[in-house]
Amino acid sequence: MPTVSMTVNGKAVSAEVEARTLLVQFLRDKLSLTGTHVGCDTSQCGACVVHVDGKSVKSCTMLAAQAEGAKVATIEGLANGTEMHPMQAAFKEHHGLQCGFCTPGMVMSALDLVKHNPSPSEHDVREWLEGNICRCTGYHNIVKAITAGAAAMRR
Amino acid sequence: MADTGIGASVRRKEDFRFLTGRGTYTDDINRPNQAHAYFLRSPHAHAKIKSIDVAAAKKAPGVVSILTGADIVADKVGSLICGWVVKDKQGNPHKAPAHPPLAKDTVRYVGDHVAVVIAETLPQARDAAELIKVDYQVLPAVVDPARALDPGAAQVHAEAPKNLCYDWEIGDKAATEAAFKSAHHVTKLDLINNRLIPNAMEPRAAIGEYDPAYESYTCYSTSQNPHVLRLILCAFVLGVPEHKMRVVAPDVGGGFGSKIYCYAEETVCTWAARKVGRPVKWTAERGESFLSDAHGRDHVTHAELAMDKDGKFLGLKVDTIANMGSYLSTFATCVPTYLYATLLAGQYTTPAIYCEVKAVFTTTAPVDAYRGAGRPEAAYLIERLVETAARELKIDPAELRRRNFIKPHQFPYQTPVALQYDSGNYERTLDEALKLIDYKGFPARKAESAKRGKLRGIGLSAYVEACGIAPSAVVGSLGAGVGLWESGHIRFDPTGSVRIFTGSHSHGQGHETTNAQIVSDLLGVPIDKIEVVHGDTDRVPFGMGTYGSRSAAVGGSAIFKAADKIIAKGKKIAAHLLEAAEQDIEHAHGVFKVKGTDKQKTIGEIAFAAYVPHNYPAGLEPGLDETAFYDPANFTYPAGVHIGEVEIDRDTGVVTVVNWAAVDDFGTVINPMVVEGQVHGGIAQGIGQALLENAVYDKETGQLLTGSFMDYCMPRADDLPSFKIGMTHTPCPHNPLGVKGCGEAGAIAAPPALMNAVTDALGVRHMEMPASPARVWQVLQKTAKAAE
Ligand code: FES
Numbered sequence: 001m002p003t004v005s006m007t008v009n010g011k012a013v014s015a016e017v018e019a020r021t022l023l024v025q026f027l028r029d030k031l032s033l034t035g036t037h038v039g040c041d042t043s044q045c046g047a048c049v050v051h052v053d054g055k056s057v058k059s060c061t062m063l064a065a066q067a068e069g070a071k072v073a074t075i076e077g078l079a080n081g082t083e084m085h086p087m088q089a090a091f092k093e094h095h096g097l098q099c100g101f102c103t104p105g106m107v108m109s110a111l112d113l114v115k116h117n118p119s120p121s122e123h124d125v126r127e128w129l130e131g132n133i134c135r136c137t138g139y140h141n142i143v144k145a146i147t148a149g150a151a152a153m154r155r
Numbered sequence: 156m157a158d159t160g161i162g163a164s165v166r167r168k169e170d171f172r173f174l175t176g177r178g179t180y181t182d183d184i185n186r187p188n189q190a191h192a193y194f195l196r197s198p199h200a201h202a203k204i205k206s207i208d209v210a211a212a213k214k215a216p217g218v219v220s221i222l223t224g225a226d227i228v229a230d231k232v233g234s235l236i237c238g239w240v241v242k243d244k245q246g247n248p249h250k251a252p253a254h255p256p257l258a259k260d261t262v263r264y265v266g267d268h269v270a271v272v273i274a275e276t277l278p279q280a281r282d283a284a285e286l287i288k289v290d291y292q293v294l295p296a297v298v299d300p301a302r303a304l305d306p307g308a309a310q311v312h313a314e315a316p317k318n319l320c321y322d323w324e325i326g327d328k329a330a331t332e333a334a335f336k337s338a339h340h341v342t343k344l345d346l347i348n349n350r351l352i353p354n355a356m357e358p359r360a361a362i363g364e365y366d367p368a369y370e371s372y373t374c375y376s377t378s379q380n381p382h383v384l385r386l387i388l389c390a391f392v393l394g395v396p397e398h399k400m401r402v403v404a405p406d407v408g409g410g411f412g413s414k415i416y417c418y419a420e421e422t423v424c425t426w427a428a429r430k431v432g433r434p435v436k437w438t439a440e441r442g443e444s445f446l447s448d449a450h451g452r453d454h455v456t457h458a459e460l461a462m463d464k465d466g467k468f469l470g471l472k473v474d475t476i477a478n479m480g481s482y483l484s485t486f487a488t489c490v491p492t493y494l495y496a497t498l499l500a501g502q503y504t505t506p507a508i509y510c511e512v513k514a515v516f517t518t519t520a521p522v523d524a525y526r527g528a529g530r531p532e533a534a535y536l537i538e539r540l541v542e543t544a545a546r547e548l549k550i551d552p553a554e555l556r557r558r559n560f561i562k563p564h565q566f567p568y569q570t571p572v573a574l575q576y577d578s579g580n581y582e583r584t585l586d587e588a589l590k591l592i593d594y595k596g597f598p599a600r601k602a603e604s605a606k607r608g609k610l611r612g613i614g615l616s617a618y619v620e621a622c623g624i625a626p627s628a629v630v631g632s633l634g635a636g637v638g639l640w641e642s643g644h645i646r647f648d649p650t651g652s653v654r655i656f657t658g659s660h661s662h663g664q665g666h667e668t669t670n671a672q673i674v675s676d677l678l679g680v681p682i683d684k685i686e687v688v689h690g691d692t693d694r695v696p697f698g699m700g701t702y703g704s705r706s707a708a709v710g711g712s713a714i715f716k717a718a719d720k721i722i723a724k725g726k727k728i729a730a731h732l733l734e735a736a737e738q739d740i741e742h743a744h745g746v747f748k749v750k751g752t753d754k755q756k757t758i759g760e761i762a763f764a765a766y767v768p769h770n771y772p773a774g775l776e777p778g779l780d781e782t783a784f785y786d787p788a789n790f791t792y793p794a795g796v797h798i799g800e801v802e803i804d805r806d807t808g809v810v811t812v813v814n815w816a817a818v819d820d821f822g823t824v825i826n827p828m829v830v831e832g833q834v835h836g837g838i839a840q841g842i843g844q845a846l847l848e849n850a851v852y853d854k855e856t857g858q859l860l861t862g863s864f865m866d867y868c869m870p871r872a873d874d875l876p877s878f879k880i881g882m883t884h885t886p887c888p889h890n891p892l893g894v895k896g897c898g899e900a901g902a903i904a905a906p907p908a909l910m911n912a913v914t915d916a917l918g919v920r921h922m923e924m925p926a927s928p929a930r931v932w933q934v935l936q937k938t939a940k941a942a943e
């Protein structure tokens with residue numbers, strides 16, 4: 001079995017995996033980083049979004065081997081101890097999550113949006129979230145949270 | 156205390172763990188030495204299994220065991236049950252064909268369970284499953300409920316001739332016929348309530364485990380009601396004593412009804428764990444969720460409304476065919492009967508109602524309760540009918556509703572279809588909603604849209620639902636196999652911190668916060684010193700779980716009752732410590748005071764005294780730890796008005812929801828932020844049903860054509876607007892909190908409001924859901940042709 005090595009949340013990791021192992025399986029099964037979720041099998045739902053070399057990526061759509069040498073960031077790496085990242089804090093403040101299953105993907109996706117567009121409008125947020133499905137919130141509060149989170153990050 | 160008590164928008168206690176990726180969903184759990192299960196599913200809608208050859212698969216790398224229907228028979232594993240007996244017109248119980256967890260000799264829907272492969276790894280299990288050879292004799296499929304009763308339709312079960320599960324009725328047929336005879340006007344409508352796939356974002360999952368030392372099982376499962384699952388697994392399917400089974404439903408990623416039921420997969424994993432001597436884990440792929448989660452809705456209905464010359468409703472006649480799918484899921488039978496037809500009065504004083512329901516088997520996935528469960532089907536029918544009547548009579552639709560509303564002074568109101576509504580003020584919610592949407596300004600907005608070449612429409616829906624299921628004696632008399640009370644347990648620690656144990660289950664509803672608010676308010680405990688425990692049959696008292704918007708109304712009331720017991724005991728302890736008579740102690744928010752003095756003890760001091768009873772009332776038990784069970788006196792009846800406004804693009808047929816106002820009356824509200832969130836989510840699912848979602852089976856082959864997120868259109872952020880939310884508060888008079896329940900409102904209210912708006916914009920009498928661009932475009936072409 002091939003060995004893959006990468007940096008995940010700032011830590012160098014490496015493990016033997018079957019060649020067909022997806023990045024999300026590597027994170028969940030090999031590294032026990034279960035904050036990244038799997039909600040579908042057709043690259044549609046975005047529950048699995050992580051950052052690879054600074055870009056948001058659906059980790060169900062990428063082989064672990066393709067992330068060889070990359071810098072990967074997952075939801076677990078965002079908070080500083082008990083202090084949440086401003087985007088996480090905005091999700092809590094604006095009730096942008098219910099069951100929490102889509103949430104890690106939503107937050108990681110939102111951070112990539114803010115990187116491209118530091119002051120997104122409601123319309124911008126709704127368009128950007130095309131690849132993230134939430135069944136609980138009706139998106140209303142997710143949109144509020146992301147615009148507020150973006151504003152907090154500008155400060 | 157107001158900042159964390161009842162009525163405060165407390166930020167959720169559970170959010171930190173979800174936001175930092177530290178939730179524990181079933182698939183996040185791995186047990187030592189676990190093996191992985193993969194289910195081989197039927198590729199056919201209907202077939203005889205002539206033979207199954209597992210020889211090659213058994214030799215594949217990593218395979219631990221392969222089990223089939225023959226093993227189910229050999230081990231005498233029971234049938235998956237339906238827990239609600241509906242009696243037909245003659246008083247006979249519904250037809251209940253066996254539902255084996257692995258098919259014995261016949262498969263009845265695409266996705267039906269044929270075999271399970273258990274292997275060291277999931278890829279090995281999946282690879283081995285490909286080597287199983289099944290010889291099928293393919294039989295004809297029947298998928299459309301309207302065709303299931305046809306002579307010559309494929310027969311799904313020998314026990315159910317003509318595919319009829321039951322032919323049921325409610326209401327006074329003669330009185331309704333008489334009302335129609337005297338009518339000035341009758342409005343008729345044929346409608347389909349489209350079939351939906353719940354699609355909670357977390358796919359179902361299960362881990363079965365067996366401990367030979369204690370001869371006991373553990374089942375980790377994505378369940379909305381762990382005790383009910385345990386009861387079914389033990390008493391009906393596996394024949395295990397209940398004290399030898401623990402069910403854990405940890406963090407669950409949404410349910411919407413689909414995780415109420417006892418499914419084949421958790422049954423098989425639990426049974427197999429003992430057989431193979433290892434924990435057995437299964438997690439659904441989304442494709443499996445589409446195929447095998449219980450679907451929702453799927454009604455075909457003809458309805459007629461009789462009115463006098465002023466538009467007063469005189470009678471309502473309804474004839475419905477409801478699809479049960481291939482087998483009866485856990486509560487399937489009650490959905491199109493007691494959760495549907497009993498709501499047909501809506502918000503109106505219609506004096507005579509008669510409804511017939513034929514439930515039919517088809518070669519499709521089982522159909523059961525999905526967010527709203529029967530009530531969306533009722534509201535859709537009533538509100539489409541009322542809107543159509545208003546158009547035919549040329550009465551403003553808001554005005555026609557107002558004329559027929561049950562008035563505030565008429566509560567409690569006995570409807571002609573069994574239910575007695577407890578309280579409400581329907582005109583007030585209507586007035587608020589009209590204000591919120593600026594109803595008067597609609598013509599100007601329509602004109603403005605027209606200038607841009609768009610068609611604009613507005614649609615109302617005034618719904619009522621029955622929540623907080625329910626008085627056990629009532630549901631028992633209607634056929635429920637269980638009681639529907641709830642348990643609540645409050646445990647103080649010596650240092651004043653509190654745990655609340657509840658039999659309800661949170662899978663997104665925020666119970667860890669709202670239940671804590673109840674106790675924080677009543678007993679004056681800071682909210683960060685309270686923890687809510689749920690979802691583990693070994694930790695919480697027996698409870699009935701979460702569905703039907705019951706957790707606050709029934710579960711919250713049980714916690715309220717337990718707090719009452721804490722207060723009663725606290726008074727005794729305080730009286731002793733303060734050297735006063737018990738009747739002189741008054742309590743408010745955790746402070747026990749001697750009336751008219753400033754002598755007092757706090758709940759923290761009381762808790763300490765109860766656990767360190769050095770100076771303590773003689774004869775009183777130590778400890779501060781109380782359990783209550785609450786069985787409600789009636790259902791609760793949340794109601795409201797939703798108004799939707801749409802704009803339609805003539806060229807593309809795309810419907811855009813441009814404005815949405817929802818005013819709901821949920822009685823007392825514990826956490827407005829959480830309640831609004833529930834409303835948002837419900838509206839999104841309702842708009843999803845009306846505009847986007849549709850489960851389609853191929854009529855010939857019975858293949859599910861909408862089996863992935865690529866084919867089944869889920870509402871996404873750019874399909875929806877932000878919503879305007881208002882609330883009125885008519886407290887529920889019969890539970891101690893005054894709460895009514897809010898979880899399903901949006902899903903009930905939204906589809907008729909939306910379809911009323913769409914048909915208004917298009918100027919057509921009716922079109923079926925979902926109003927997809929293709930369908931709307933076709934309607935536009937037809938109306939354009941007719942105008943030529
Ligand atoms: S799991 Fe990756 S997009 Fe759904």
Ligand code: FES
Binds near residue numbers: 097099100134135
């Ligand atoms: S919060 Fe449940 S899916 Fe988004």
